[in-house]
Amino acid sequence: MNLLSLHALAVGTAIVLILVGLAGALVRRNLLKIVLGFSIADSGVNLLIVTLGHIPGRTAPIIDDPKLLKDAGSLVVDASKVVDPLPQALVLTAIVIGVGVTALMLAFVVRLYAQGKSLDIRDFGRLKW
């Protein structure tokens, strides 16, 4: 893998995002920042998955141009001209799921704050042992 290619850059960014997100969720005490950490990690995962489908030098899998077809007569697409569309479809789903989880987590934070008047995760450890 060429370390300076767009692909490598995207993979690197994605991994860094995941790690930064996890580290944030692990180190920060503030509930909101923990939620943010997971949000960042989610973005990293999504970026990584899209990148997995990327093939250098190819175009988006939207067939709005007959040049992308194998031959003019049929509707069979030339598979060597577009990137992998499947990871993009998966990421679409993953993003929505991430949004849903984040929304629910934030709702929890709102109610936890209402109950404990604090956003420090150490104040929510009554159940233990």
Add this chain to the structure above:
Amino acid sequence: MIKQLVGLLAVLAVAALFVALLPLMAPTELGPVTRHYVEQGLVENRGANLVTSIVVNYRGFDTLGEVTVLFLSVSGAGFVLRRREGLVPEPQRRSSELVQTASRVLFAPIVLFGAYIFVHGHLTPGGGFQGGAVIASAVLLLLLADRDRLLPHGFLSVIESFSGFGYVVTGFVGLAATGSFLANRGVIDLGTWNRLFSAGVIPVIYVLIGLKVGSELATLLDTMMHADQAGEGHR
């Protein structure tokens, strides 16, 4: 402190695992399944946007689940926030007349743009989720400009329920027509490639999804913004 240090070390070790897996992330040729999607996507679905073909047809069952997740988390957030004790309502600060008017002016074009996106989901980048999100952003604009604004909950709820139910019904139509849930081919005419009325039931489903996502995200925004307001009529 030590715990945080250990945590950072753990993250670094996880990083090492990712680095070890790097060779797996290099670009590769299309796999057999996705190759079928690319080569036969137009033949089988007539949708110019192959991603949409996958999202709504080939892997439509995922998308039904995706819609469910959104519905579920909006319901869940609402369920968690149904109790309001313990929160003091923040003093209201109305935006200026200028901002309020501008947001009302912008509302309609943004909603229209969202509708455009989900109606053309099978032709251009975007689709029901993106369109719905755009519509919700219009609602967000309204809410930011005027926090006291009450959304028409009954209306949103009806749209939410029936668009979701409509999605399931569309699936049943496929089941009845071809024996496979959420089938596209053999349900209605697939039409011609690159036309608005093409790709069978894909645009139908995307319109339903757009409506559902738009209304759901709007409800969610409303729930979140009014989490501190005791006893008003939020269901």
Add this chain to the structure above:
Amino acid sequence: MVSPILLVAVPLGAAFLLPMADRLGRPVARGLHLLTLLFAGGLALRWLMAFQAGAPAELITTGGWPPPIGISLRFGVEEAVLVLLAAAVAFVAALHLARREQASDVRGLVIQLLLVTGSFGLIMTRDLFNVFVFLEISSIATYAIVAFGREREGLEAGFKYMVVGSAASIFVLLGIALLYKATGTLNLDDMLNRIHDVPPAVAPLLGGVLLLLATGFLVETKMWPFNGPAIDLYDGVEPGVMALVVGTVVNAVLWTFWKVMLLAGDAWVSTVVMTVGMVTFVVSNFLAIRQGRVRRMLGYSSSAQLGLLVFLLPLVRDGHVPLLAAALLLVNHTLAKAALLWLAGLHGGETMEDWAGAFRGRVALGVTLLTSVVAITGLPPFPGFWGKWEVVASLARSPFAWWILPLLLGSLFEFVYYFGWLRAMRPDEDEGAAPIVSGAPFGILEAVAPLLMAGALLAYGLWWTAFMLPPDAVALLGLGLLGLVLLIVPGRVPRARAGLALVAMLVTAWLVLPLKVELLLGTFEGLFGAIVLLGGILVALAGLGTGNERQGHWGLLLVLVASSLWILRAETLLAFFAAWEIMTWSSWLLVRQGRRASRAAWLYILFGAGGGLAVLGGFAVAMGAGVDWIRDLGHLSGLPALAAFSLLAAGFLAKAAAWGLHVWAPGAYSESPDTFSPFLSGVVSKLPVFALMTVAVRAGGEVLGARMLPVEPLHAVAWIGGLTALGMTLLAVFQEDMKRLLAYSSVGQVAYAIVGFAILSPLGWSAALYQVVNHFLFKTMLFLAVAGVIYRTGARRFSQLGGLITRMPVSFVFVLVGIIAVAGVPPLSGFAAKWLLYQALMEKGWFFLTVVMMFASVVAFPYLFRLIHSIFLGQLRDDLRETREAPWPLLAAQFVLLGLIMALSVFPGAFLASVDRVIAATFGGTGLRYEQWLVTGPLGYLSGPGIMAMVMVLFVVLFLFLFFAGPRPVKVKQLDIVYAGEVPPPPEQVHVAYDMYRHYKRAWEPALRSWVVRFWNFVGETADGIAETGRKFYTGNGQTYLLYTLLFLAILGLAWASAAPAGASPAGPGERAVATGACDPGTGPEAAAEPIERDPGAGGTFPAAATLCPVGARAAE
């Protein structure tokens, strides 16, 4: 038939419509919810019936595409069972929860329904990314539903759960994406093929990917060390909700993990999963023993049970353990845990102390609780037992046999805390019982939920049991069933129940036992069967007189008699063990019915169940050597034989209360209900002797004679028996409570039979069997006599009694005869028993042991004397003047025993001759000769009638002499003692019978110190201490739990990265050759490009040869 896709589609549609239905009113929404679940359950049931009739598993396509193009789902037997279970639990949960919700909201219903729907999807889907979607649906629904009950705790637990769950989602999603990248497909079945065709460049990396995925699922299945948030969830969330989660999501996630593990043929990841699962089982069970909060304890238990199932995943996949075993465990856990959680919700008690007196007066709920606990700890007849047995049996035969050890250890801890919980529910009077919390009021719909679950457990368990019974055991089954009926049918008429039990046992005796005495006594089975039935009949007869037993007493007695008979009839190891365990728990429940028996019953079941586990271990060794039948146990040899014998002997000796394992016995024998003590001491204590003689000895085989260890195993057993006899007899001397005295005496007397058994000679066994029958007769009689005294006076301590000879003369005669029989002096049967035993010991050459036994025999005199002296002789106490003779049924029962003792005493030869036929079958010869009335042994002869005649003559002569020439008794005041300025002790302490042997006590002090009790206390305290420290692991901080998760992945990731890439390629059960030329554009990808035939019903028509090709490969063509 209707497509199973409706199982997902219909509930989804209904969930979307619920808010609309709610506009018509909450009942409409609830109705829609319930109807949907009913529909799902019905559909699953119909399919299940179709599968039973032979229908193949259904492949469901979506979007009109066969796999792997479209997402496909599978609906086979496994899925149908899981869906049915989930729908049933969800339906009952909906009924239960309807009234328990705080701040009711229709969205609560939506979340409930989607929780179930998500589980259905998760169960059925065969697409990996679809797995992720449904995993998230069920997870989010779980997160959301915690807001159902009390807010603060629920939210706190829920948030921690979300934090760890989010990390798990990231791992799972990454793992799935990378697997797609490596194999080019998302369909599970397709991937199973293609994973073998991954190019060698990246194949070694699959281990890392699978590690990511497995870690995600280990978190989702709440394994140690990730189970902190899950346990918090049990603690903080409404228990009814947790029951719903257990029945739906938990099982669905586990099943999904199973699907994923299909991919991980890689030995490395499989080992990780197995280890984590077993560690979870042991650690969670262990930490739970110190858990004082009931719901939290249930959380630990859930985690442990899931751990066991996760442990089984790779084993089931590789065919080492049948899927059915895991399925039985899963069904058992789901039903039992749901019932327990609902009960916990109904009662509402937080801590163990809150549970004191729980469900008192609510018999149905109490029985449900007991049923669920017995089921969840893996005792028969419940499905968990059959599952656990099958697991042990298959593990024993697999290369993973050592894993049985931690399995048994974890099961032992499980007994400790579950039965500890039951113990806390019924605190003994002297334990300073907390005020009884009656719990919040509840409605019938809420209460019906656990009842349904326990009923299902019982029905399913009995259905299994019916397969295991021997073909001719219909009467036995009838007896057990009648017992269950008596247990369940409400109403308190103890006498009528005792009568019914009596009739049932008489009929059984008529049916089961051939009535010819010859045949009856000619086999082990006949001999012990006669003891069991006669004991049962006499005890039930006595029950006609007392009529103060608690509800369930006579039903349980029937179950106990049936299981005891089954033990005798068992031919397979499984049947024996099942019967043994039923015997254990039914007798435990009977002990528990005593008024101050809570602690005693707890010890009883701990040692009983612990002994049961040792027996299971012994059987596992045997099964490892390919033995399934008791008669084949002799095929063992060498080390397995020794191991099997040691474990079996340990288990049986625990039940016989041999020294070191006896701490339960005094309490259990003495605190049992008065009409059960005779049976426990007289009959149940004989079963281990039977087991030693027929099972353990066979397993030992010729190893027992060979000196493999410094001592012969049997010599050790004999010494244990000798120590027991001496020690317990000594302790009996100093007892102040007559039942406790008899209890110690029982343990000591049974030890004689153990010594006789351990001699392993015809003569020794004659002595042992003679002692078995003898002890049954006199100890049952003595306990019945004492029961009569207690019934009339209400007193158990010697200092509260005295002089009853005038009021209860008949009982006096019985006790007199009884103690003479115990003492082993002529003319009664005890003498013959000892005579035989000493001869056998000397014949064997164990002279020192002979001395010990003789000494023990002499030491028995003082305590026997007390029975007569302190109860019947002396002056009648003023408060006992109105005492009447014991009720006639009690006397009748004793009279029968008296007659048998006399017969045995006068004609020992007749009995011994028939016993010899039993022994001859084992040894091929006998040690005694018989002529007329004479029995001749190696060291002399015995004539029963002769001795009797001689003693009678002497007795009459002495009696006449004393009557006419003896001194006249002088009347003194009983408590007439003069004090010289001291503060007088309470009157009881100056009673002549109080602490009668205090002077000897001082001399014997060191021998009486209960070293063994101290040892077991030390064991208990140490375990408690470790568990107390260990559970600090769960700090309560969500971030710490997240740290554990990441550390786990980090450490294993590093381990994998440093060690694995060399040899860690996936290798499933069906190892496939790597396809060659896969990147040849002519074969794979081109073929894939053909338009696919639309064939939604059939399986994938997609060519499987295509695979991942590097970008350059095609360009180079």
